Amino acid sequence: MMQMSSIGPMFGQYMHFLRYAPPGNDYALSRYRTQVRRILDVLEKRLGEAEWLGGNDYSVADIATFPWARPLGRVFGPSTETDYPKLMQWVARIAARPAVDRALAAALEIANRTTAPGNAAPETLDRVFGRGAHARA
Numbered sequence: 240m241m242q243m244s245s246i247g248p249m250f251g252q253y254m255h256f257l258r259y260a261p262p263g264n265d266y267a268l269s270r271y272r273t274q275v276r277r278i279l280d281v282l283e284k285r286l287g288e289a290e291w292l293g294g295n296d297y298s299v300a301d302i303a304t305f306p307w308a309r310p311l312g313r314v315f316g317p318s319t320e321t322d323y324p325k326l327m328q329w330v331a332r333i334a335a336r337p338a339v340d341r342a343l344a345a346a347l348e349i350a351n352r353t354t355a356p357g358n359a360a361p362e363t364l365d366r367v368f369g370r371g372a373h374a375r376a
Contacts, residue, residue, distance in 0.1 A: 249274040250307040257314070258356070259368065279323055282308070286325035297333075305333045 253271035256264050282304070285292060292300040308330050312319045320327050333339055356364070365371035 245274075245278055246304055246307050249278055254314075255368075259364065279311070279326060282329075283323045283326050286329050291329075301329075301333060305330065305339070309334065 249271060253268070253275045256268045256271055260267065282292070289295065291297050292304060308326060311323070311330070312327070315322070334343075354363075359367075366373045369375060
């Protein structure tokens with residue numbers, strides 16, 4: 240099975256280049272989209288072999304992967320259900336867990352009290368991403 244350490248970095252880089260990078264980063268966007276799709280293929284295959292990523296039992300692997308897999312429908316569009324049916328069923332099973340429902344409600348409450356990244360001032364984004372005047376040589 241793929242290393243869990245691939246998911247966060249590849250998905251994170253893809254989302255960064257998709258949402259925050261200035262235009263003209265086609266190579267980076269394509270590279271990370273390809274890597275994310277490769278990982279999704281591995282997850283889909285694994286979930287065809289077992290109910291959970293680690294086997295028969297819900298585990299930290301599922302907990303750690305869920306936040307990255309949860310928004311895939313919004314990221315890749317309607318074809319996600321067709322392309323990754325087992326993965327989307329797995330996302331739905333996890334989302335239906337009472338503890339996950341409580342955690343998502345708490346996260347939404349926090350999100351409602353903070354500035355969404357899409358609404359942040361350019362200077363704030365520069366500081367967060369270490370770019371512009373905040374870049375280090």
